[in-house]
Amino acid sequence: MDCTCYDYSELRCVTSKSLLHGLSLVKNLTKQNFRTLDFKFDSIKFDLQADYFSSLTNIIDNSGNSYISITFRYHNFELFHSHTAAFRSLFDNVKRQNRSRTRLTIELQPVKPKSIIFDSNSFENLHLDELSIYADSISSPFESVFNQTHIIHLNIEGAIVQHDPELVKTFTGKIKAFKITRMIDTMNSDEFPPFPVESYIIEAHKLRKLEAATFENYTQLNGINIIQPDVSITPQLLMGLEKIIKLNSMSFDAERIADGALKYVKQIQTVAFGPYLKMIDIDSLQSLKLLRQLDVRYVQFPTLQGNSSCLLTDFINKRRMDDLTVYLPQENPDCDCSLIFLNNIIDDGSQLKQCLETTNDRCLFSSCPFIADYFQRQQQEQQQEQQRLQQEQQRLQQEQQRLQQEQQRAQNELTSTKPDTKRINVPYGEELDEEHSVPPNVVNTFDTLVPVLVDFEASPPLNDFKEQVITTTTEPIATTTTTEILDVDPDNVNDNDQSKEITTNTYAKVTTTDSDFLQFFSQHQLNVV
Structure with a gap:
C-alpha cells in the first residue's frame, strides 16, 4: 500500500491488492493522529471480515477537537462483500461523546450490476455523525444492514434500497435523518418505501410522474427534491402533496414552474430553486404563506425568461419584511441588476460598488419598474451627497479665508497700538491729523x-x-x-x-x-x- 501524508493531518493511500486479512498499515504511521483519511482500493474482489478496519484506530485523532473524515473507494471490482460487524471497530478509539464529529464515506463502483453484498448488521455498533454510501444497489434490506447503529445523517445515493416490513419489528437502529437519491421515472411508495427513520427526504432525478397519493400515510416524510425533471412543475404533478402533513421542505431544479403549481404545497416552510429554473409564476410564490426560508443561491438570474426575474426579486423584496430568510448567490459575474438590488438590501451591498460603473445606465432603465426606481433614487442621493460635499468644501474655504483676514486684522491692530515717540516733541502750531x-x-x-x-x-x-x-x-x-x-x-x-x-x-x-x-x-x- 502506497501512502502519502499531508501536514501530518491528512493521509492518502492506494493499493491494488484485495487485502483479504484486513487493512494493515506500515508501522511508522501507527503513532500519527490523522483527521482526514482517504483509501482507494482497485481489485477484483473485496471480502471484508468482522473488525476489518481495527488497525485504523491507532492513527485516528482522538482528541475530539477536530472533525474526522474517512473515505473508502472501491473501484473496478466484481464482488464486494461486507460481513457482519465489518465496520464495527472503526472509531473505537474515539470517545462516544466526540463521535458526533465523525464522517464515513463509502464509494462502490463495480464493473457489473448486483455485485454488492452487505450482510446483516454490517455497521453494528457504529456511532457517527454522517454515513454516505454511493452504490448502484444494496442487496440486503435496509432494516438488516443498518440494524444496531446510531447515525445522525444517513445518505444513500444511486442504490435501490429494499424494505422488509417484518424486520421493522426487530430493528434497533437509530437513524435521525435519512436522505435517498435516485434517478427515477415515477416517484411512488414502491420506489421509496417508509423506512424506519425519524426524518425522510426523497430526491428524485429525471422525474416524469409523481404519485402523491401513495405517500399520504408517511408520517416522517418532510422533504422532497425534484431535480431536472423531464416535465414542467404543474398543478397536476404536485396534486395530493398537500395531504402530507409533515412535508415542510421542497427543492425544484426545473425549467418551468407553471401557474398555480405551488398551491398544492402551501404548507412548506423551506423552498430551494436550482440553476435550471427559467420561468416561475407569481401566483405560485404568493401561495406560500408559511414560507420561512428561500434558497436561490444557484438560480441563474440573468437567464430567467420573461418577467420571472422581476417577479422573483419583487417577491423576495416584499417578503423579507415578514422575517423571510433568503440565501442569495455569492457571485454576480454578469452584474445582473436584480442581484445587485437584492445584494444591496439584504447582504453587504458589495455588488453595488463593484458593478455600478459598468451597469449604472442599464440598471437605471431596467424593465423592472421598482428596480429602475431604486437605482434612480440611488443616483439622486449620490448627486445630492456630492453637492453637499462641494458646499461643505466651499464653506470650509470661506471660513479659512475669514480666519486669515481676522488674523491679519489682529496683526495690524497690534502694530498700530505701539506709541510713536517721535510725535512727543511736535513743533508748536503744527496741525495734527485725525489719527x-x-x-x-x-x-x-x-x-x-x-x-x-x-x-x-x-x-x-x-x-x-x-x-x-x-x-x-x-x-x-x-x-x-x-x-x-x-x-x-x-x-x-x-x-x-x-x-x-x-x-x-x-x-x-x-x-x-x-x-x-x-x-x-x-x-x-x-x-x-
Missing part, C-alpha cells in the same frame, strides 16, 4: 484760553514750569500717566521790566492709556505770545 486727535474718552474741561502776565526779570519763568512725564511701557497694557503744570504767580511780576503776555492751556490731571496720552499731549501745547 492724533484727542481721544473721545478724554474730556477737556478747560477749553477757554486764560491770559497771564509774566515778569521775565524774575527767575526764568520757564524753569518754574515743572513738566514731569512718566514714560509708559510700549507693551499693550493699561498704565497711568500724570502730567503736572504749575501756574505762574502774578505777585512776582516786575512792572518796570518789559512784560510779555503768555497764553497757556491749563490741564487737569488726566489718566489715560499710552496712545491716548501721546495724542492728548501733542494737541494741547503751551502757546507763548
Whole structure:
C-alpha cells in the first residue's frame, strides 16, 4: 500500500491488492493522529471480515477537537462483500461523546450490476455523525444492514434500497435523518418505501410522474427534491402533496414552474430553486404563506425568461419584511441588476460598488419598474451627497479665508497700538491729523484760553514750569500717566521790566492709556505770545 501524508493531518493511500486479512498499515504511521483519511482500493474482489478496519484506530485523532473524515473507494471490482460487524471497530478509539464529529464515506463502483453484498448488521455498533454510501444497489434490506447503529445523517445515493416490513419489528437502529437519491421515472411508495427513520427526504432525478397519493400515510416524510425533471412543475404533478402533513421542505431544479403549481404545497416552510429554473409564476410564490426560508443561491438570474426575474426579486423584496430568510448567490459575474438590488438590501451591498460603473445606465432603465426606481433614487442621493460635499468644501474655504483676514486684522491692530515717540516733541502750531486727535474718552474741561502776565526779570519763568512725564511701557497694557503744570504767580511780576503776555492751556490731571496720552499731549501745547 502506497501512502502519502499531508501536514501530518491528512493521509492518502492506494493499493491494488484485495487485502483479504484486513487493512494493515506500515508501522511508522501507527503513532500519527490523522483527521482526514482517504483509501482507494482497485481489485477484483473485496471480502471484508468482522473488525476489518481495527488497525485504523491507532492513527485516528482522538482528541475530539477536530472533525474526522474517512473515505473508502472501491473501484473496478466484481464482488464486494461486507460481513457482519465489518465496520464495527472503526472509531473505537474515539470517545462516544466526540463521535458526533465523525464522517464515513463509502464509494462502490463495480464493473457489473448486483455485485454488492452487505450482510446483516454490517455497521453494528457504529456511532457517527454522517454515513454516505454511493452504490448502484444494496442487496440486503435496509432494516438488516443498518440494524444496531446510531447515525445522525444517513445518505444513500444511486442504490435501490429494499424494505422488509417484518424486520421493522426487530430493528434497533437509530437513524435521525435519512436522505435517498435516485434517478427515477415515477416517484411512488414502491420506489421509496417508509423506512424506519425519524426524518425522510426523497430526491428524485429525471422525474416524469409523481404519485402523491401513495405517500399520504408517511408520517416522517418532510422533504422532497425534484431535480431536472423531464416535465414542467404543474398543478397536476404536485396534486395530493398537500395531504402530507409533515412535508415542510421542497427543492425544484426545473425549467418551468407553471401557474398555480405551488398551491398544492402551501404548507412548506423551506423552498430551494436550482440553476435550471427559467420561468416561475407569481401566483405560485404568493401561495406560500408559511414560507420561512428561500434558497436561490444557484438560480441563474440573468437567464430567467420573461418577467420571472422581476417577479422573483419583487417577491423576495416584499417578503423579507415578514422575517423571510433568503440565501442569495455569492457571485454576480454578469452584474445582473436584480442581484445587485437584492445584494444591496439584504447582504453587504458589495455588488453595488463593484458593478455600478459598468451597469449604472442599464440598471437605471431596467424593465423592472421598482428596480429602475431604486437605482434612480440611488443616483439622486449620490448627486445630492456630492453637492453637499462641494458646499461643505466651499464653506470650509470661506471660513479659512475669514480666519486669515481676522488674523491679519489682529496683526495690524497690534502694530498700530505701539506709541510713536517721535510725535512727543511736535513743533508748536503744527496741525495734527485725525489719527492724533484727542481721544473721545478724554474730556477737556478747560477749553477757554486764560491770559497771564509774566515778569521775565524774575527767575526764568520757564524753569518754574515743572513738566514731569512718566514714560509708559510700549507693551499693550493699561498704565497711568500724570502730567503736572504749575501756574505762574502774578505777585512776582516786575512792572518796570518789559512784560510779555503768555497764553497757556491749563490741564487737569488726566489718566489715560499710552496712545491716548501721546495724542492728548501733542494737541494741547503751551502757546507763548
